[in-house]
Amino acid sequence: MSQVREYVERRELLTNLVLRELRSRYKRSTLGWTWSLLNPLSSVLIYWAVFGVFLEVDPPVGDPSGQDNFVLFLLCALIPWNFFSNGVMQSIESLVVNAGLIRKVYFPRELLVASTVGGLLVTFLIELGVVIVILLAAGNMVLPWIPVILVLVALQTLMVVGIGLLLSAANVYFRDVRHFITLIMPVLFYSTPIVYPITTVPETWRIAGRSIPLRDIYGYNPLVRLVTAYRDAMYSLRMPAWDTLLYIAVWAIGLLLIGQWVFNRLDHRLAEEV
Amino acid sequence: MSAAITIDHVTKKYRLYHERNQSVKAAIMRGRRARYEEFLALDDVSFEIREGIAYGLIGENGSGKSTMLKCIARILRTDAGSITTRGKLSALLELGAGFHPELSGRENVYLNGAILGLSRREIDQRFDAIVDFSGIEQFIDAPVKNYSSGMYVRLGFAVAINVDPEILLIDEVLAVGDQEFQNKCTDKIASMRREGRTIVVVSHALPSVRALCDEVALLEHGRLIRTGPAEEVIDHYLTEILSIDPAELGIPRRATGEIHLDGVEIIGADGRPLPEPTIGDAVTLRFHFTARERVVEPVFGMSFTSSDGVLVTGSNTMASGIRMVVEPGPGHLDLEIPRLLVAPGRYHITGTVYDREHTTPIHEVGDLHAFHVAEGTLRTAGITSLGGTWRADA
Numbered sequence: 299m300s301q302v303r304e305y306v307e308r309r310e311l312l313t314n315l316v317l318r319e320l321r322s323r324y325k326r327s328t329l330g331w332t333w334s335l336l337n338p339l340s341s342v343l344i345y346w347a348v349f350g351v352f353l354e355v356d357p358p359v360g361d362p363s364g365q366d367n368f369v370l371f372l373l374c375a376l377i378p379w380n381f382f383s384n385g386v387m388q389s390i391e392s393l394v395v396n397a398g399l400i401r402k403v404y405f406p407r408e409l410l411v412a413s414t415v416g417g418l419l420v421t422f423l424i425e426l427g428v429v430i431v432i433l434l435a436a437g438n439m440v441l442p443w444i445p446v447i448l449v450l451v452a453l454q455t456l457m458v459v460g461i462g463l464l465l466s467a468a469n470v471y472f473r474d475v476r477h478f479i480t481l482i483m484p485v486l487f488y489s490t491p492i493v494y495p496i497t498t499v500p501e502t503w504r505i506a507g508r509s510i511p512l513r514d515i516y517g518y519n520p521l522v523r524l525v526t527a528y529r530d531a532m533y534s535l536r537m538p539a540w541d542t543l544l545y546i547a548v549w550a551i552g553l554l555l556i557g558q559w560v561f562n563r564l565d566h567r568l569a570e571e572v
Numbered sequence: 573m574s575a576a577i578t579i580d581h582v583t584k585k586y587r588l589y590h591e592r593n594q595s596v597k598a599a600i601m602r603g604r605r606a607r608y609e610e611f612l613a614l615d616d617v618s619f620e621i622r623e624g625i626a627y628g629l630i631g632e633n634g635s636g637k638s639t640m641l642k643c644i645a646r647i648l649r650t651d652a653g654s655i656t657t658r659g660k661l662s663a664l665l666e667l668g669a670g671f672h673p674e675l676s677g678r679e680n681v682y683l684n685g686a687i688l689g690l691s692r693r694e695i696d697q698r699f700d701a702i703v704d705f706s707g708i709e710q711f712i713d714a715p716v717k718n719y720s721s722g723m724y725v726r727l728g729f730a731v732a733i734n735v736d737p738e739i740l741l742i743d744e745v746l747a748v749g750d751q752e753f754q755n756k757c758t759d760k761i762a763s764m765r766r767e768g769r770t771i772v773v774v775s776h777a778l779p780s781v782r783a784l785c786d787e788v789a790l791l792e793h794g795r796l797i798r799t800g801p802a803e804e805v806i807d808h809y810l811t812e813i814l815s816i817d818p819a820e821l822g823i824p825r826r827a828t829g830e831i832h833l834d835g836v837e838i839i840g841a842d843g844r845p846l847p848e849p850t851i852g853d854a855v856t857l858r859f860h861f862t863a864r865e866r867v868v869e870p871v872f873g874m875s876f877t878s879s880d881g882v883l884v885t886g887s888n889t890m891a892s893g894i895r896m897v898v899e900p901g902p903g904h905l906d907l908e909i910p911r912l913l914v915a916p917g918r919y920h921i922t923g924t925v926y927d928r929e930h931t932t933p934i935h936e937v938g939d940l941h942a943f944h945v946a947e948g949t950l951r952t953a954g955i956t957s958l959g960g961t962w963r964a965d966a
Contacts, residue, residue, distance in 0.1 A: 318672055401647065
């Protein structure tokens with residue numbers, strides 16, 4: 299509880315740190331903020347070419363939207379994924395990068411993680427805005443679903459902050475953490491239905507005469523649920539299943555609590571170790 | 573008066589790693605994290621800092637004074653014990669910590685102010701005062717990476733001082749910027765002190781600690797040696813440090829020892845001992861020594877240091893053209909002072925004997941004698957008097 303109060307008390311600082319992130323991100327680059335749209339655009343083009351054109355991945359038809367465009371199918375999952383991936387990778391570094399500050403001034407260090415994620419959240423919301431415009435142009439009436447999308451964004455943010463807290467503090471003590479997560483990220487990416495529909499994952503998998511319910515196991519990954527929920531709301535225009543929303547919420551809050559708990563434990567000697 | 577800061581049995585350990593290797597592999601290979609030794613930076617330290625006073629933390633390098641300040645500032649957490657502070661706290665540990673080089677001075681003022689705990693509205697109110705104090709109006713919208721180090725520090729100080737803290741922690745940051753800015757900082761701190769704010773200073777500069785602080789805590793190797801009125805503790809510090817280890821004050825220790833300085837006797841005009849002379853008195857400083865063997869033309873020297881460490885004067889027999897031969901046994905040497913024109917206060921006498929070339933020390937005593945100069949009819953400010961007399965019949 300004291301953490302919550304501390305966050306509230308220092309929300310001005312959080313805002314300022316987020317502004318610092320945003321203002322400094324594209325300083326001295328000519329294209330500036332355009333970069334934050336060019337980066338996802340380039341990855342969309344790559345995945346569309348490889349998976350949509352070469353491998354001819356067939357996107358499922360949105361029900362009830364009737365949408366079957368691969369690029370739209372991809373966008374609805376890739377943009378949230380980017381927020382997850384960038385958020386985790388950048389918050390891992392957030393303490394080490396701000397070592398000078400940690401050694402010289404006291405303030406709740408959680409804010410460095412929160413502000414890193416906050417800065418990316420702003421970018422994410424802008425990208426989502428662009429995706430929504432594209433969806434509207436393609437005839438997907440996504441506007442009524444915006445509240446659902448915002449709930450998903452909020453849960454995902456909690457999740458990313460939780461993971462960020464956990465890993466950033468660990469990274470101060472073991473610098474391997476960042477390298478390890480860099481290794482894990484592509485694994486997570488391909489074990490989440492972003493560039494392919496979930497239906498391509500076999501229901502069961504026969505190995506050594508036993509059948510393993512692969513699709514069910516696959517579904518335990520909260521990112522699978524999260525991406526599915528985004529797609530339901532944006533691509534198919536239907537309400538995500540309640541148990542899916544609940545599942546995501548439990549993970550988000552659980553990760554946040556665990557992250558904060560670990561952070562508090564490791565916070566003790568942060569100024570000496572960083 | 574109540575305590576602004578209560579330090580209660582505080583212990584702080586640092587880890588000294590033998591092999592700094594922050595990798596999981598190393599940890600697994602060794603079965604645990606990098607091996608380290610614990611180092612007690614603060615060892616069960618307790619004291620109180622009363623509200624509204626200026627408090628100094630002194631001690632040698634590695635005594636734990638900066639660690640203590642960082643613990644008070646909550647940058648470091650204590651391993652045992654607790655520190656309670658009452659009131660808004662601002663620490664000047666590094667000016668401009670947290671400035672982002674690519675952002676403008678203006679943006680950094682807001683950012684730094686927020687880090688130090690100010691709300692946006694509070695910074696809005698103080699913005700002009702901050703910029704005014706820093707004296708860099710024309711560059712306020714330029715990125716701080718283009719600032720000179722002086723400008724950087726000025727802006728950092730201006731923000732930190734305008735946080736309006738009830739407790740201000742300062743770690744030797746004042747030795748920055750040009751003289752004018754330093755004076756400005758000193759004035760500002762003095763005025764905060766008059767306003768009844770609590771100020772905690774860590775410094776090596778004993779004169780400034782003495783001038784600023786009411787009370788002082790002396791730390792050595794992480795332990796609290798003593799606390800008390802500034803003059804008393806600083807005096808004790810000088811004496812102890814000088815007698816334990818003269819090298820600390822830059823005096824070398826490879827004395828050859830043929831002559832041993834025993835002490836100083838102060839003798840008045842009437843030829844009788846005068847342990848506490850008055851300003852303006854005629855006195856003789858009699859240096860007693862014992863020679864182990866015959867020494868040809870040794871050079872005797874002395875210097876006066878005020879209790880805050882300021883060198884007042886120094887002279888030696890070589891410069892005065894005295895050539896003497898010291899025979900084995902006890903002896904003495906006089907320094908006649910027609911008028912003792914130093915301000916009232918406490919002084920330390922350093923005594924030295926060198927060989928005839930004045931290169932190799934024979935014996936050196938950092939604190940050969942300490943005495944007090946009493947206030948007399950001759951009044952003076954500063955450290956000395958010129959012995960002049962005011963006249964109004966011109």
